[in-house]
Amino acid sequence: MIRFTWMQSRVQAMVGLGALAIIAIVLALTGPHLVHLYDTTVAGCAAQGDCPAATSTLLGNDNSLQLVLDVIVEVVPVLIGLFWGAPLVARELETGTYRLAWTQVTRIRWMVVKLGLLGLASMVATGLLSLMVTWWSSPLDRVRMTPFASFDQRGLVPVGYAAFAFVLGVTAGVLIRRTLPAMATALGGFVVARLVVAHWGRPYIVSPLQITIPDTTIAATGTSSASAGAPDPRDWVISDQTVNANGHVIGQFGSVGPSGNTTVSLGAHGIAIQGVGSCPNLHSQTPRNVQRCVDQLRVREVLTYQPIGHYWALQWSELAIFLGTAVVLSGFCLWWVRRRLT
Amino acid sequence: MTAVIETSGLGKRYGRKWGLRDCTETIPEGRVVGLVGPNGAGKTTLLHLAVGLLAPSAGSITVLGGHPGDGPAQLAKVGFVAQDTPTYAGLSVAKHLRMGAYLNKNWDRQLAESRIDQLDVDPRQKAGSLSGGQRAQLALTLAVARRPELLILDEPVASLDPLARREFLQSLMEIVAKDGVSVVLSSHLVADLERVCDYLVILIASHVQLSGEVSELLASHWRLSGPRRDPASLPSDQEVVEESHTDKQSTFLVRTEKPILDPGWNVKPVTLDDLVLAYLSNPRRTGRARKPGLGVVR
Numbered sequence: 001m002i003r004f005t006w007m008q009s010r011v012q013a014m015v016g017l018g019a020l021a022i023i024a025i026v027l028a029l030t031g032p033h034l035v036h037l038y039d040t041t042v043a044g045c046a047a048q049g050d051c052p053a054a055t056s057t058l059l060g061n062d063n064s065l066q067l068v069l070d071v072i073v074e075v076v077p078v079l080i081g082l083f084w085g086a087p088l089v090a091r092e093l094e095t096g097t098y099r100l101a102w103t104q105v106t107r108i109r110w111m112v113v114k115l116g117l118l119g120l121a122s123m124v125a126t127g128l129l130s131l132m133v134t135w136w137s138s139p140l141d142r143v144r145m146t147p148f149a150s151f152d153q154r155g156l157v158p159v160g161y162a163a164f165a166f167v168l169g170v171t172a173g174v175l176i177r178r179t180l181p182a183m184a185t186a187l188g189g190f191v192v193a194r195l196v197v198a199h200w201g202r203p204y205i206v207s208p209l210q211i212t213i214p215d216t217t218i219a220a221t222g223t224s225s226a227s228a229g230a231p232d233p234r235d236w237v238i239s240d241q242t243v244n245a246n247g248h249v250i251g252q253f254g255s256v257g258p259s260g261n262t263t264v265s266l267g268a269h270g271i272a273i274q275g276v277g278s279c280p281n282l283h284s285q286t287p288r289n290v291q292r293c294v295d296q297l298r299v300r301e302v303l304t305y306q307p308i309g310h311y312w313a314l315q316w317s318e319l320a321i322f323l324g325t326a327v328v329l330s331g332f333c334l335w336w337v338r339r340r341l342t
Numbered sequence: 343m344t345a346v347i348e349t350s351g352l353g354k355r356y357g358r359k360w361g362l363r364d365c366t367e368t369i370p371e372g373r374v375v376g377l378v379g380p381n382g383a384g385k386t387t388l389l390h391l392a393v394g395l396l397a398p399s400a401g402s403i404t405v406l407g408g409h410p411g412d413g414p415a416q417l418a419k420v421g422f423v424a425q426d427t428p429t430y431a432g433l434s435v436a437k438h439l440r441m442g443a444y445l446n447k448n449w450d451r452q453l454a455e456s457r458i459d460q461l462d463v464d465p466r467q468k469a470g471s472l473s474g475g476q477r478a479q480l481a482l483t484l485a486v487a488r489r490p491e492l493l494i495l496d497e498p499v500a501s502l503d504p505l506a507r508r509e510f511l512q513s514l515m516e517i518v519a520k521d522g523v524s525v526v527l528s529s530h531l532v533a534d535l536e537r538v539c540d541y542l543v544i545l546i547a548s549h550v551q552l553s554g555e556v557s558e559l560l561a562s563h564w565r566l567s568g569p570r571r572d573p574a575s576l577p578s579d580q581e582v583v584e585e586s587h588t589d590k591q592s593t594f595l596v597r598t599e600k601p602i603l604d605p606g607w608n609v610k611p612v613t614l615d616d617l618v619l620a621y622l623s624n625p626r627r628t629g630r631a632r633k634p635g636l637g638v639v640r
Contacts, residue, residue, distance in 0.1 A: 001444070001445065003444045004441050004444040004445055007433070007437060007440065007441065007444070008430070008433070011432075095428060095430075095431070096424065096425075096426060096428040097428045097429070097430055098395075099390075099395060099422065099424035099425075099428055100424065100428050100429065100430075100481070100484070101445075102394075102395060102411075103393050103394070103395065103411075103417060103420070103422040103424075104417060104442075104445040104446060104488070105414070105417070105445050106411070106413060106414060106417065109414075
């Protein structure tokens with residue numbers, strides 16, 4: 001059955017290997033140049049005292065390839081799910097060849113070998129791709145200091161996405177029994193699952209940290225500006241809430257009110273911050289006085305964030321979520337094919 | 343008599359509809375069994391139940407003493423050629439043979455290769471580009487080279503032209519003559535079966551209407567014609583399968599084990615075609631109680 005699977009999937013395997021090889025060659029040709037550029041610009045920039053210039057030199061280089069690579073890493077699991085996963089059972093049912101296959105091998109053995117081998121191949125291929133892209137991007141990533149922005153395209157998680165996408169495709173095919181609708185369903189399901197985990201799972205799967213800092217936004221401009229209050233610029237700020245003395249949330253990102261603009265005015269009762277209160281003791285609206293008023297009224301920012309130290313814990317957790325789901329779905333497929341597809 | 347297929351109260355339901363119902367039947371070993379019935383009678387359902395592609399909703403089925411599809415040993419005993427003879431369109435003929443070798447312990451490589459040689463097909467040709475006749479022969483080769491004890495074929499010649507049909511059935515006969523393998527073959531055309539079958543099962547509207555040795559069936563059915571008569575006036579051992587009347591004349595197709603003594607009748611033997619057609623067009627009549635020992639159910 002293993003040899004038969006290889007015989008049947010050889011074309012797909014060759015296409016996959018070919019694509020990987022092309023990407024590997026492109027990265028091998030351009031990667032060392034990036035490393036060299038990093039070493040000659042950013043690595044020694046602190047000593048020369050001109051880091052912003054060095055950084056922009058590096059980031060201006062080869063930006064388009066970086067974009068392409070990120071898209072590829074995002075898309076490969078989807079392609080695996082659509083073109084390896086969905087047709088796996090659906091095409092056999094559609095063309096009637098299941099009657100040829102499942103009267104020679106027990107369908108359980110057929111499923112276990114196919115799911116196992118192709119699932120493994122999906123994971124290895126995506127793992128290699130992610131490894132290459134992670135290596136290639138590392139000089140740029142180090143300079144960008146936003147590792148959470150490229151969380152989905154680096155490290156371990158693409159492997160989990162690939163395994164999940166593959167099995168999701170198989171499951172859709174088993175249930176729907178037709179290739180094209182199964183592909184469409186798998187695509188939709190995959191996108192929804194990724195969004196759900198990214199928005200409601202990833203921020204909280206490892207307990208985020210919380211820190212309260214003084215609000216400096218209102219006094220600085222009177223309008224909103226992103227706060228860089230978290231301890232490390234590489235941290236991922238999940239939420240940044242403005243709270244008043246009672247701890248009630250009164251706005252976001254250091255400003256007050258839903259619009260993001262804080263109205264500060266000077267009246268008979270001194271400086272007034274709309275929605276918070278006034279400071280009768282302060283009678284001129286200088287930035288310094290506004291800041292004093294903000295502090296007097298105890299307006300602060302509460303930051304919820306994932307520190308850079310949680311990065312790998314989050315990678316492992318998300319990998320576990322998707323791999324676990326893939327395993328559960330595989331079990332479901334086996335059961336369904338054995339018990340219900342009769 | 344050992345049975346290759348034995349069913350008891352076997353039924354298969356698709357949703358609310360029964361594809362096969364209340365089928366109790368014993369198919370003996372060493373025969374070429376023809377399973378006839380109109381489209382939608384449940385032939386495919388019965389055969390799929392026999393190879394384990396379907397699981398029964400009611401009753402039980404035993405094939406060569408085991409449960410269909412129950413493990414590799416059971417699968418190895420039964421060769422199956424499915425309807426429309428499915429093959430992998432993208433795989434070459436040679437790869438199909440390799441598939442057979444990979445998936446089957448008892449694979450007879452020599453047999454498979456010599457059969458493909460005889461077909462005059464380039465082994466490198468993709469199965470998707472074969473003609474219907476060639477594809478059917480490939481499917482038969484794949485089933486036969488597994489060296490099964492029982493060969494089940496579901497309408498293997500339905501989509502073939504007359505020449506390919508004859509060649510296919512000829513191959514099948516050669517295999518039977520050489521290996522003595524038991525065969526169950528379904529068709530809605532009696533002409534196909536007449537040439538190869540020595541045992542017949544008629545399946546109508548998901549019920550087995552009649553079954554038995556072809557020679558016995560032919561020896562126990564007669565066409566009687568003579569002056570007009572009421573069927574009730576016939577002797578009790580003569581069972582009317584079909585009747586037709588004109589003003590003066592009556593024609594009956596009757597089933598009886600005993601000689602027909604009435605001199606008023608013009609007695610003629612029936613062909614298999616007549617017989618099957620009579621049962622196919624008069625399915626209700628066969629619902630009468632029948633004498634045991636004829637292998638008839640319902």
